[in-house]
Amino acid sequence: MSGAGAPTITVDGAGARVAIVASQWHTQVMDGLIAGAQSALADAHVTDVTLVRAPGSFELPILCQAYARQGFDAVIALGVIIRGGTPHFEYVSAAATDGLNRVALDTGVPIGFGLLTTDDEAQALDRAGLADSREDKGREAVEAALATWNVLRALA
Template identity: 65%
Template sequence: MSGAGAPTLHVDGSGLKVVVVAASWHTVVMDGLLAGTRRALAAANVTDVTEIRVPGTFELPVAARAAAAAGADAVVALGVVIRGGTPHFEYVCQAATLGLTDVAVQTGVPVGFGVLTCDDDAQALDRAGLPGSHEDKGAEAAEAAVATVVALREL
């Protein structure tokens, strides 16, 4: 499992404004990712949270960019892409990854990367933070975004 060696992040995000942008595909997995994100933000004392939904993972970068421009201290981007029989998987995964990276670098607003890129439904479910899942990528993305804001403020 890829979660081996993951850090334990305990940070205080009090006073931060966080926007969660979430895709709409794969409802069960997305519900798990969103629940994990909410738990992690609550544990970090983040109370100013806005959630918006976009159609799919491809649309996450433009929504993240708008959130950064609107004053978010951090963005958490959540999506699920499951490999199919066409190159669509590679295009969407690459566009989302590069787009979200560009948003973070160009705006200076940390973007927690909670985009699952899986070969099948079972892999996605195993990472969704649901009962029986081995990983909680929604929580990890939220923790990373908040921890990065805190780290950048130390510069």
């Protein structure tokens, strides 16, 4: 399981302004990812949260960039790309991943990486933070972004 060895991260995000940018594909998976992200933000004492829906995962980078440039302290990118029978999976996965990395580096704003790239729907559901899921990648994306935000604030 990919989550083996994952750290336990406890963060305080009080005062942070956070945007969640979430794809619209695969409703059940996305509902779980969003709920996990929102729960993690509440646990971290973040009260200034904006949720926006992207048409798909390919559009996550441009929307995350827009929110990062609007003064948000962290942006959480949530999406799911499930492998199909064509190379489309590789192109979209690579473009979205590279784009989100570029947004973080170009803006200096932490981007929580909650983009699932799975071989099948069962793997996505197992990472979606649902009642019977083994992992909660929405929560993990928030924790990583807020932990990074805290380190960057300490450096400033």
